[in-house]
Amino acid sequence: MRALVINCSPVRGGATAGIAEIVAGALSESYDVKSVCIDDYPFSFCKGCRSCHATAKCVMRDGVDALMAEFERADTIVCVSPSYWADVPGQFKAFIDRCTPWCNTHEPHATLSPGKRGYAIALRTGPGMPECERIIQSIEHFYGHLEIECRGHLGLTGIEYRPDLEARLGEIQAFCGRIIGDADAG
Ligand SMILES: Cc1cc2nc3c(=O)[nH]c(=O)nc-3n(C[C@H](O)[C@H](O)[C@H](O)COP(=O)(O)O)c2cc1C
Numbered sequence: 001m002r003a004l005v006i007n008c009s010p011v012r013g014g015a016t017a018g019i020a021e022i023v024a025g026a027l028s029e030s031y032d033v034k035s036v037c038i039d040d041y042p043f044s045f046c047k048g049c050r051s052c053h054a055t056a057k058c059v060m061r062d063g064v065d066a067l068m069a070e071f072e073r074a075d076t077i078v079c080v081s082p083s084y085w086a087d088v089p090g091q092f093k094a095f096i097d098r099c100t101p102w103c104n105t106h107e108p109h110a111t112l113s114p115g116k117r118g119y120a121i122a123l124r125t126g127p128g129m130p131e132c133e134r135i136i137q138s139i140e141h142f143y144g145h146l147e148i149e150c151r152g153h154l155g156l157t158g159i160e161y162r163p164d165l166e167a168r169l170g171e172i173q174a175f176c177g178r179i180i181g182d183a184d185a186g
Contacts, residue, residue, distance in 0.1 A: 003031035004074035008081035008092040010039045018162040020080045026176035041067045046097035056108040064098045083124035103145045118143035120153040125160040
């Protein structure tokens with residue numbers, strides 16, 4: 001079983017990266033884990049040309065192809081996203097836009113192999129959970145249109161920097177336990 005853990009923040013050493021590392025470490029007991037950062041993959045913005053609605057392919061060839069190859073290799077995908085202005089970071093949103101060739105609202109569209117499972121983790125500095133839920137909804141909307149089954153999510157408030165994670169380790173590890181439990185249940 002392969003898992004893909006994505007740090008959806010451009011910050012490679014921040015709290016989001018810290019959560020992604022905890023998740024990757026926990027899942028490595030049961031999965032062959034690949035960890036990536038959204039900023040590992042240079043790509044252009046979607047131009048909204050809709051060529052992909054007719055061809056199921058983007059007119060641009062860039063880092064999106066390599067990141068989608070990682071999606072294809074994975075059985076389980078975990079997106080870990082901070083709140084940037086109450087939404088996903090622009091880099092991650094730009095990637096989602098570029099996944100329009102895989103969006104199941106038009107025919108033809110590109111497809112990932114069936115049976116993939118997706119999990120979402122959202123974090124923010126502020127105290128309210130609705131902002132995390134909004135980010136989780138964006139990720140689950142993305143999974144849905146790629147026909148990745150949404151299997152669970154976790155929202156973490158009150159986190160700005162890595163040291164804030166120490167008190168939340170139990171929550172994050174319990175969530176990882178659920179992911180591993182899902183895999184064991186088949
Ligand atoms: C550009 C920017 C915008 C942010 N906007 C919000 C926000 O709207 N609400 C919030 O609670 N936290 C916000 N944060 C804080 C991050 O969600 C928080 O620091 C997170 O723990 C870690 O982000 P990082 O891993 O990218 O460093 C923002 C941070 C940055 C850099």
